[in-house]
Amino acid sequence: MESLSHPVTHLIFEKGFTYPEFVKFTELLVQENRTTGANQSPAYLDYTRMSLQRMNRWNKTAKVSPEMEKLIQYIIEPQKWLIINEAWCGDGAQSIPYIAKLAELNPLIELRIIMRDEYPEIMDEYLTNGARSIPKMVAFTGDLKCELFTWGPKPKYLLDRYKEYKHDSKGLPYKEFQEEVHLWYARNKNKDLEEELYPLIKSTLIS
Known part of the structure; x- marks a missing residue:
């Protein structure tokens, strides 16, 4: 390290934002018929409404395995988890509620969410194949001096x-492809997300 x-x-x-603050902020955006970022198109407003629904659903249904819960309890030094996101981000709405549940399991973990377009200098440090893909999670030591790991924007x-x-859409319209993606999230129930985060979090433990 x-x-x-x-x-x-x-x-x-x-x-x-803390996660509860972010959910409330998204609720306010939906009430005011707006979203974050420069794109205020009807499509992005709809994405924001869908994201709020998905977060609320996962807030009720997302579960952390006993193995992961035990691992989180082994964290004995403060960690800061930063997530780069936007209110309209569908992948963020699918993954962040579970990550927030992990952070809630140990008071040494602080979780904050920032908006990508407000902090381009941060986003550009954590590109995915040259793209500003979100959500992006970055874990630091409590003093922010050392980066522990990164994850995102979606499961492998x-x-x-x-x-x-x-590479080859095989004629599948993008809207139907997106429906396939979100159906996968619903069926996977954060299993792949947990499997990817487990070794990353384990690597931060002091042996």
């Missing part, structure tokens, strides 16, 4: 599936 140069400061972290199965679709 080495000290890294990154643009995340304590001030930026503290200005981020979907990253591969998107790559396949981009």
Whole structure:
């Protein structure tokens, strides 16, 4: 674990939303018929409404396995988990509620959510294949001096599936492809997400 140069400061972290604050903020956006970022199109307003519904559903149904819960309890040094997202992000709505449940299991973990388009200098440190893909999770030591791990923007199965679709859609309309993606999330129930986060979190433990 080495000290890294990154643009995340304590001030930026503290200005981020806690997860409950982010849910309430998204509720307000839906009530006011707007979203985050420059794109205020009807499609993005609809994405935001869907994201709120998905977060509320996962808030009630997402479950952490006993193995993961035990691992989280082994964290004995403060960690700060930063998530880069936007209110309209469908993948964020599918994954962040589970990540928030992990953070709730140990008071040494602080979770904050910032908006991608408000902090381009941070987003550009955590690109995926050169793209500003979200959500992106970055874990730091409590003093923010060392980066522990990154994850995102989606489970590997979907990253591969998107790559396949981009290479050859096989005539499947993008809307139907998106429906397939969100059906996968519903059926997978965060299983792949947990399997990917487990070794990353385990790597931060002091042996």
